[in-house]
Structures are given as structure tokens and as C-alpha cells.
Amino acid sequence: MRKKIVAGNWKMNTNLQSGIALASQINKLVKNLPDDSKTGIVIAPPFLHLSSVQGAIDNEKICLASQNCAAYPKGAYTGEISAKMLQSAGVKAVIIGHSERRAYFGETDETLSTKVDLCLENNLKPIFCCGEQLAERQSGNYFNIVQNQLLKGLFGLSPENFERVIIAYEPVWAIGTGVTASAEQAQEMHKFIRAIIADKYGSLIADDTTILYGGSCKPSNAKELFSQPDVDGGLIGGASLKAEDFIEIVKAI
Ligand code: PEP
Numbered sequence: 659m660r661k662k663i664v665a666g667n668w669k670m671n672t673n674l675q676s677g678i679a680l681a682s683q684i685n686k687l688v689k690n691l692p693d694d695s696k697t698g699i700v701i702a703p704p705f706l707h708l709s710s711v712q713g714a715i716d717n718e719k720i721c722l723a724s725q726n727c728a729a730y731p732k733g734a735y736t737g738e739i740s741a742k743m744l745q746s747a748g749v750k751a752v753i754i755g756h757s758e759r760r761a762y763f764g765e766t767d768e769t770l771s772t773k774v775d776l777c778l779e780n781n782l783k784p785i786f787c788c789g790e791q792l793a794e795r796q797s798g799n800y801f802n803i804v805q806n807q808l809l810k811g812l813f814g815l816s817p818e819n820f821e822r823v824i825i826a827y828e829p830v831w832a833i834g835t836g837v838t839a840s841a842e843q844a845q846e847m848h849k850f851i852r853a854i855i856a857d858k859y860g861s862l863i864a865d866d867t868t869i870l871y872g873g874s875c876k877p878s879n880a881k882e883l884f885s886q887p888d889v890d891g892g893l894i895g896g897a898s899l900k901a902e903d904f905i906e907i908v909k910a911i
Contacts, residue, residue, distance in 0.1 A: 844883055
């Protein structure tokens with residue numbers, strides 16, 4: 659049975675103090691969730707906050723993630739943070755290939771594939787983002803775009819390594835815009851992604867792959883999105899910055 663997950667991407671928001679406060683609030687609310695809640699909860703604060711947040715949460719109940727990692731294992735790369743460093747700080751997962759990194763920091767499919775490898779080598783779970791831009795949606799080319807991103811970023815992995823990856827489908831036109839993909843649009847793409855995984859790795863692995871939806875997901879629309887058969891939870895930006903909203907989304911699964 660594949661895992662249902664709600665992951666919060668804080669992006670470049672909060673300072674150290676307010677970040678610790680947010681993590682503590684989330685931690686408190688998570689404690690009140692029913693014991694049988696099987697939804698995986700992930701938070702991805704800025705790098706600077708990771709160690710402090712790690713000390714502020716129950717790491718059995720909340721998985722600590724980072725928003726990025728370096729494309730090199732170590733060495734003279736000023737300002738970069740390696741997968742090994744993240745692992746040593748208690749990080750368990752890494753968001754790879756968020757559309758903001760692709761758009762503003764020029765991250766290519768090749769770079770992302772290297773980052774995925776480095777994560778796996780360091781026992782970190784990649785949360786691999788894919789998704790089309792507005793013009794690509796409008797031109798009807800969106801299946802091709804997403805297929806290419808997965809082919810180049812992930813499909814070089816062995817089956818054993820692919821099974822360790824979480825995928826997040828995030829249509830770029832829906833990120834931070836308030837415009838959510840409809841539940842039908844999300845389901846259509848998630849079903850397509852699962853089908854191409856099945857073609858490459860077989861249906862057992864495809865059925866076990868967690869595919870998250872991201873893009874203006876909030877308490878008011880989470881239930882409908884998550885009720886789709888191939889939508890296994892969400893990657894949440896804006897709404898993850900309010901502990902109550904984030905937990906409402908967790909409860910929507
Ligand atoms: C994101 O950045 O991954 C995201 C989904 O953002 P938002 O929820 O704000 O659209």
C-alpha cells in the first residue's frame with residue numbers, strides 16, 4: 659500500500675525564531691492527531707533552521723526535509739549544502755527540482771538527476787517535482803513535458819532506488835497563484851504518471867509510488883484533490899506556513 663503524505667515547503671519564509679515557533683505549533687497539533695493516523699507528515703524549513711527545528715519536533719511523527727541540496731558531494735562549492743551534511747543534521751528527505759529552482763536557478767534535468775543520486779547515496783528520500791508551465795498546458799503539450807522531466811530526472815534509477823522516491827506533480831501555473839488544478843486535471847496527470855512508471859518499472863512499483871499534488875492546495879480544496887484515486891497527498895507551499903491550515907490539510911486525507 660503506498661503511503662499518503664502531506665509535505666510543507668516553507669520556501670524562503672520565516673526567520674529562525676518564527677520558524678522554530680511554527681515547527682513547535684505543528685508538532686503540538688500533530689500530537690493531537692488520532693494514533694491510527696497513517697498520513698506521513700513532512701516539513702521542509704530553510705536550511706538555516708534545520709538543526710533547531712529537528713530539536714523542536716517529534717522526529718518519529720514528523721519527517722524533516724530540506725528544500726534543496728548541492729549537486730556535488732563535497733569540496734570547493736562556496737555556499738552549497740551537501741546531501742551528506744543534511745543527513746548528518748537529521749534530515750530524512752529533500753525536495754528536488756522544485757519549479758522555482760528550475761526557473762530561477764537554472765537547474766536542468768541532468769543536475770536534478772545527479773541530486774537524486776546524491777540523496778539516495780546518503781539515505782535521503784528525494785521528493786522529485788515535475789510539472790508544466792502555463793503555456794505548455796495551454797498548448798496541450800503537458801503530458802510530454804512531464805514525461806520528459808521524469809525520463810531525464812528519475813527513470814535512470816534502478817527499480818530498487820526508484821522505489822525510494824516520492825513524486826510531486828506541481829503544475830507551475832498553480833504554484834502560489836491561488837489557481838488550483840481541478841481534481842480532474844490532477845487525477846488525469848497523476849494517472850498518466852503512474853502509467854508511465856508502470857511501463858518502465860512494472861505495475862507493482864507504480865502502485866506503490868506516492869504521487870503528491872502541489873499548487874495552491876489549501877484546507878478548502880484539499881479533500882476534493884486527495885479523494886482522487888491517484889492523488890496520494892500534497893506538497894503545500896503557502897498554506898504550510900500556518901500550523902492550523904497545514905494540519906487541516908493533513909486531516910483532509
Ligand atoms: C509549492 O511551492 O510547492 C507550492 C505548492 O506552493 P503553493 O501551495 O503556495 O502553491
